[in-house]
Amino acid sequence: xxxxxxxxxxxxxxxxxxxxxxxxxxxxxxxxxxxxxxxxxxxxxxxxxxxxxxxxxxxxxxxxxxxxxxxxxxxxxxxxxxxxxxxxxxxxxxxxxxxxxxxxxxxxxxxxxxxxxxxxxxxxxxxxxxxxxxxxxxxxxxxxxxxxxxxxxxxxxxxxxxxxxxxxxxxxxxxxxxxxxxxxxxxxxxxxxxxxxxxxxxxxxxxx
Numbered sequence: 001x002x003x004x005x006x007x008x009x010x011x012x013x014x015x016x017x018x019x020x021x022x023x024x025x026x027x028x029x030x031x032x033x034x035x036x037x038x039x040x041x042x043x044x045x046x047x048x049x050x051x052x053x054x055x056x057x058x059x060x061x062x063x064x065x066x067x068x069x070x071x072x073x074x075x076x077x078x079x080x081x082x083x084x085x086x087x088x089x090x091x092x093x094x095x096x097x098x099x100x101x102x103x104x105x106x107x108x109x110x111x112x113x114x115x116x117x118x119x120x121x122x123x124x125x126x127x128x129x130x131x132x133x134x135x136x137x138x139x140x141x142x143x144x145x146x147x148x149x150x151x152x153x154x155x156x157x158x159x160x161x162x163x164x165x166x167x168x169x170x171x172x173x174x175x176x177x178x179x180x181x182x183x184x185x186x187x188x189x190x191x192x193x194x195x196x197x198x199x200x201x202x203x204x205x206x207x208x
Contacts (some may be wrong), residue, residue, distance in 0.1 A: 017152065
């Protein structure tokens with residue numbers, strides 16, 4: 001473990017199409033200070049065009065996923081839009097133990113489970129300003145059928161009710177501003193007393 005103590009776990013959630021993946025990519029590419037690690041989730045959904053195994057997700061079969069779940073290989077795992085998703089213990093816990101920060105891109109069910117298992121996690125919810133904007137973005141990305149878009153919009157109305165359970169909520173009506181707000185949350189977390197305790201104890205000794 002480094003002098004920084006245990007690393008912080010950042011949970012970022014939003015309805016499908018809310019922009020969390022874009023914001024996380026920008027955060028990882030331009031972190032405020034020390035690098036952040038992105039935890040790549042496991043999923044049983046099919047790989048989309050342009051996706052790469054191990055980058056967007058670890059794409060696995062249902063039997064492989066179920067074996068991992070049976071062996072307690074996940075910090076959390078849920079069924080989302082008919083497919084299984086899970087956060088690997090092996091990808092997250094060693095990094096936190098070394099004092100390094102980890103970012104999770106997970107749905108509201110997974111976020112709820114992580115908060116129970118890891119109460120010190122920093123939770124951030126991303127929301128678009130209107131349902132119309134969410135529908136527009138879902139259509140522009142061209143990934144889903146009309147039926148699937150309608151299903152995701154219905155799910156979003158339920159998921160947004162979870163926003164009040166998160167510590168921070170970012171309204172993604174302007175990408176640059178939303179990116180700065182996400183960076184600010186990470187920066188502020190890194191200068192809390194708890195995070196800096198080992199360093200501050202050395203500083204305070206100088207004043208005795």
